[in-house]
Amino acid sequence: MSDRIAILTLSCPDRPGIVAAVSSLLFETGCTIRDAQQFDDLETGRFFMRVVFERLDESRSHAEITEAFGTLAERFAMDFTLREQHAKKRVMLLVSKFDHCLADLIYRWRIGELPMEIAGIVSNHGRDSIASTDIGDLPFHHLPITRQTKMEQEARIWQLVQESGTDLVVLARYMQVLSDGLSAKLLGRCINIHHSFLPGFKGAKPYHQAHERGVKLIGATAHYVTPDLDEGPIIEQDVERISHRDTPDALVRKGRDIERRVLARAVLQHLEDRVVLNGKKTVVFTD
């Protein structure tokens, strides 16, 4: 794969000429478009685009194109990201006692499936809690939390995020609710995984509730964490079929499978800059 590939995402108020302007700029700076997807939200009048392009003209640097694009972005009032594909995002993994999502993400990273660098693992429990996961020599931070120390613990997480240059925080079954303050700081770059049912349930022991209610499907939702919403903008969801024979334990087991694959898909979409926030929801330019 060429090391001169870059990924652009943008959103802005829709108006005629955006695609023409973007594609002309790329053409004039010696780039060729490898993939492009766009979406026009007719309700909000907002326009979304993801472009993968290659710099054919070796004399042009990524910085140069970024600068040229900055001027264009100003003209159209665009929010945008522009990243060279080889510059992997740095990811911090937060976990509590259930490590199936953590183990899965680490395995996928090891075999090269998730293009990321792991900045570290944070748990509110000790390393013994995730004994089934081989974390190798990845930095592990035990940050216990109580009602009294939540503020300090979150301050420590935030410090780690900054010091390690973390681009994305993944709550891989981290069983603490982030404060509004930390959620706000991590807006659009913190992904959580959550069981989901039809109909939904509030409160503790959701799989037991689902069992009591006799649902025939169980599912999971990966979403961005936000301060205001119960559950932020949804990135990915999936379900599995169950039956009256499934005990609550069997639901928990099947739930693990759904949770880890939904979270892994959401993380991959984010790492490849395929997800763009659109108010309370997302635009996901799938592969």
Add this chain to the structure above:
Amino acid sequence: MSDRIAILTLSCPDRPGIVAAVSSLLFETGCTIRDAQQFDDLETGRFFMRVVFERLDESRSHAEITEAFGTLAERFAMDFTLREQHAKKRVMLLVSKFDHCLADLIYRWRIGELPMEIAGIVSNHGRDSIASTDIGDLPFHHLPITRQTKMEQEARIWQLVQESGTDLVVLARYMQVLSDGLSAKLLGRCINIHHSFLPGFKGAKPYHQAHERGVKLIGATAHYVTPDLDEGPIIEQDVERISHRDTPDALVRKGRDIERRVLARAVLQHLEDRVVLNGKKTVVFTD
């Protein structure tokens, strides 16, 4: 197929010897078991069974076996149903303006997929409302309803159910909530179809709400109607994947597909005596 096939369903408090008693009785009355499924609800201590058997001994009548089974049922405090397979259930279809489920059920009935007799079609709107559906010479009853006439309208429905020997009422997108009284009368023999989402939504225009929330899956639930619950015991559920590109109209369209296939499956399960009520939920002995 033999015309001496019968289907038995039963539920009772679990205790040792039930299967032995049932299978011995069938053996001694000259019957052979063609299919049997059972389920032991360890939480409630209740036992569920469905048996399909054939009378090999021609000298025994269905009535005779039913009587023999009645004695056994008393001994074990069983709720049971025992029906000859060729005795099709009579079904009343209720509909409002959206006729996709109605058209689908009627087509499946015509090609012999749903083993039932259609006792009639009831709508709170005129026959024009379901103009896209070919109802042939099936009895059609226009029973308009207002807040003031709900009681009378439901009394008329109940009268039709009784007069026509209806075994099952299907709410095929009938947009009126049945009163507690009528729900109670139809307990365990009235099936409704309902959109479902992860997470759930209350209130009007659910597909529009789902669109606003940015869900990635939409679904439907078929359930028995009950007086007390928002949504009664679930029989069948399914979902489809959607994306940010789906407009509310597209969701409604995809929803129609899910609704009709979930309802048709639930009705078929009921017609074949595969569904047994278990408190707030169901045991479904699938094929």
Add this chain to the structure above:
Amino acid sequence: MSDRIAILTLSCPDRPGIVAAVSSLLFETGCTIRDAQQFDDLETGRFFMRVVFERLDESRSHAEITEAFGTLAERFAMDFTLREQHAKKRVMLLVSKFDHCLADLIYRWRIGELPMEIAGIVSNHGRDSIASTDIGDLPFHHLPITRQTKMEQEARIWQLVQESGTDLVVLARYMQVLSDGLSAKLLGRCINIHHSFLPGFKGAKPYHQAHERGVKLIGATAHYVTPDLDEGPIIEQDVERISHRDTPDALVRKGRDIERRVLARAVLQHLEDRVVLNGKKTVVFTD
């Protein structure tokens, strides 16, 4: 919905500047892009695009823009289609004895889900064979076929296609294999539906073979008909889970459900100009 919406699809050898050229032309002729998707086949070096645009400038006619686009298309050696959205395609439905797909397509058309005009229904069997389907006053052509009369029968089909201005032929469980000659004439505008299994089976009674083989999934494939291939470019596929309990009859029943929804989706994709041929496969710009 505006009646000045048009849909453009194109494919051509990839080279820098295509998107810029297309979007600039639309901008300059007073059009705004409502939706655009593109795809770059890196293996073949071929570029594919679908653009939905609206003529904001009322003084410009569709013909004018088509002409302007023709010049551009020549420059880039594009294959393209350009259609006003309100100009519905005309569809001919071919059927044999199983009418579940036919009935489904007609119902979807009646409720406005499939934006098409039905040019007629052709069957190699008499109208009685599809008695479960309400075809209303749609033109019905009984064109029986034997080994000896295949050429004449196909000539008659082709004549009907031409006379009726048919844009798309749908083989809705039409159980005759089209000759190479007719397949070639209908290239890219004739869709067939086909059962599919993992692993695949050749020959007669496929659901019985699937039963014997003990598969746990059955499926269906909708594809364009081609002269050379066993099964042409695939548009859509889906599967359902089955078990050892499913008899061949149950497989046929479940197969009907998959066949009709896979075919309906493929037809809708085609009607909305979402499918572009790419050699032996398709690019499907899904909604």
Add this chain to the structure above:
Amino acid sequence: MSDRIAILTLSCPDRPGIVAAVSSLLFETGCTIRDAQQFDDLETGRFFMRVVFERLDESRSHAEITEAFGTLAERFAMDFTLREQHAKKRVMLLVSKFDHCLADLIYRWRIGELPMEIAGIVSNHGRDSIASTDIGDLPFHHLPITRQTKMEQEARIWQLVQESGTDLVVLARYMQVLSDGLSAKLLGRCINIHHSFLPGFKGAKPYHQAHERGVKLIGATAHYVTPDLDEGPIIEQDVERISHRDTPDALVRKGRDIERRVLARAVLQHLEDRVVLNGKKTVVFTD
């Protein structure tokens, strides 16, 4: 969970009285049935049953009941297995270079999801090939293979199976075809995982072939290994949706996900004695 639970599976020619005989024996020996499923293959006239029961009468040993059941089994010409639930099966894992299934099975075993003992890991490649998997101190056997040494290598595998008391061999992406001889020895206790497509493909690089063919679904099949068949009795299958955007690499990535979950489900079904061979196919008594 009680440690007096046992699982019985049986198959025999169907005839009246089997269920009565089995359930009476269990009743008379002081056992109660916790779960029972049965299946009557009407085509072959063969009967299948799985019973989970608990010894309520502490004075009865498992050996005693096994002996009593042996007499019954002889009378009905039954093939049967009877295992105490707490007696976990011993499993040998075979792998080559792709370790996603291996890593997944080991993780599921560590967290207690797969009730088994791992007898060892065999690879035709060195331990470096599976460096992404944490195998802890599980016995690892490097058994390289060439065309010339296949017989010796398989003899060594068979020796390991016998010495370690292995009940089940899992080919977790082991890329060697077992000889007919070894397949025959392992009949019904060797599970393989295999990519699957609609339509199917033979030969090398299947995901590349699937890409070239433009399929819209890819899948995997877990099956028992047999000497005579290309692919033995199927235990479990699943698929995922793909699009024209998926490169062969993306198909391989998505394929890994399907392969590991299909294999894990099949292994769990086998470990819980839910799978009974039925000629070229299986009866799977799902939970």
